Amino acid sequence: EAQVTQNPRYLITVTGKKLTVTCSQNMNHEYMSWYRQDPGLGLRQIYYSMNVEVTDKGDVPEGYKVSRKEKRNFPLILESPSPNQTSLYFCASKPPGGINYGYTFGSGTRLTVV
Amino acid sequence: RKEVEQDPGPFNVPEGATVAFNCTYSNSASQSFFWYRQDCRKEPKLLMSVYSSGNEDGRFTAQLNRASQYISLLIRDSKLSDSATYLCVVRNVGGGSNYKLTFGKGTLLTVNP
Numbered sequence: 001e002a003q004v005t006q007n008p009r010y011l012i013t014v015t016g017k018k019l020t021v022t023c024s025q026n027m028n029h030e031y032m033s034w035y036r037q038d039p040g041l042g043l044r045q046i047y048y049s050m051n052v053e054v055t056d057k058g059d060v061p062e063g064y065k066v067s068r069k070e071k072r073n074f075p076l077i078l079e080s081p082s083p084n085q086t087s088l089y090f091c092a093s094k095p096p097g098g099i100n101y102g103y104t105f106g107s108g109t110r111l112t113v114v
Numbered sequence: 115r116k117e118v119e120q121d122p123g124p125f126n127v128p129e130g131a132t133v134a135f136n137c138t139y140s141n142s143a144s145q146s147f148f149w150y151r152q153d154c155r156k157e158p159k160l161l162m163s164v165y166s167s168g169n170e171d172g173r174f175t176a177q178l179n180r181a182s183q184y185i186s187l188l189i190r191d192s193k194l195s196d197s198a199t200y201l202c203v204v205r206n207v208g209g210g211s212n213y214k215l216t217f218g219k220g221t222l223l224t225v226n227p
Contacts, residue, residue: 031213043217090157094213102148103215105157
C-alpha cells in the first residue's frame with residue numbers, strides 16, 4: 001500500500017531532550033515536507049526537500065532540523081525541544097509532475113514538550 | 115489579508131442537506147487549488163483538486179473564480195460520513211521549486227441524523 005509512515009504517533013518529552021520524528025514514504029516521491037498544525041493557526045510548513053540532499057526552510061523552521069540522505073526518509077529533528085513546539089506534526093510527500101497533484105500525508109505525530 | 119481565508123463555521127446540517135463552503139485567497143498568481151478533508155486528530159486527505167472550468171466528483175462540486183480569487187465546494191445530499199473539517203488549500207507561484215501548500219484554517223462540518 002502506498003503510504004507515508006511517521007513514528008512515533010504520540011510523544012511526551014521534556015524540554016531540551018533531543019528527539020527525532022521519522023518519516024518514510026514508499027512511493028518513490030522526490031518532494032517531501034514537514035508541517036505543524038496548531039489550533040487557530042492551521043497547518044504551517046516547517047521544512048521541505050526537493051530531493052536527496054536538497055532541503056530548505058519553510059515558514060516556521062526555527063528550532064528544527066531535517067536531513068534527506070535517502071529518497072524515502074525525511075526525519076525531523078528537534079535538537080532542544082521547547083514547550084512552544086508542542087504541536088501536531090505531519091510529514092507529506094508529493095508525486096512528481098503536475099502542479100495539481102496534492103500531497104499524501106502521514107498519520108501525524110502528536111508531540112508534547114513539558 | 116490572510117493568504118487563504120475560509121468561512122469559520124462551524125456548520126451543522128441535517129442529512130440530505132446541501133452545504134456550501136467558500137474560500138478566498140490573496141495571491142492572484144496562485145497556481146493550484148485543492149479541497150482537503152480532515153477528520154478529528156487525523157491527517158488531511160485530498161478531496162479534490164479545483165480546476166478553472168469547475169469540476170465534479172459524485173456529490174461534490176468545486177468551483178474556481180480566478181478574477182474574484184474565490185474557491186467553493188458544494189456538497190449535495192450530505193451524509194453522516196461527510197462530517198469533518200474542510201480545508202481550502204492553495205499553491206502559490208514564487209516559491210521557486212517549493213511545492214508549498216498554504217492551508218486555510220478549515221471549516222468544521224457536522225451532519226446530523
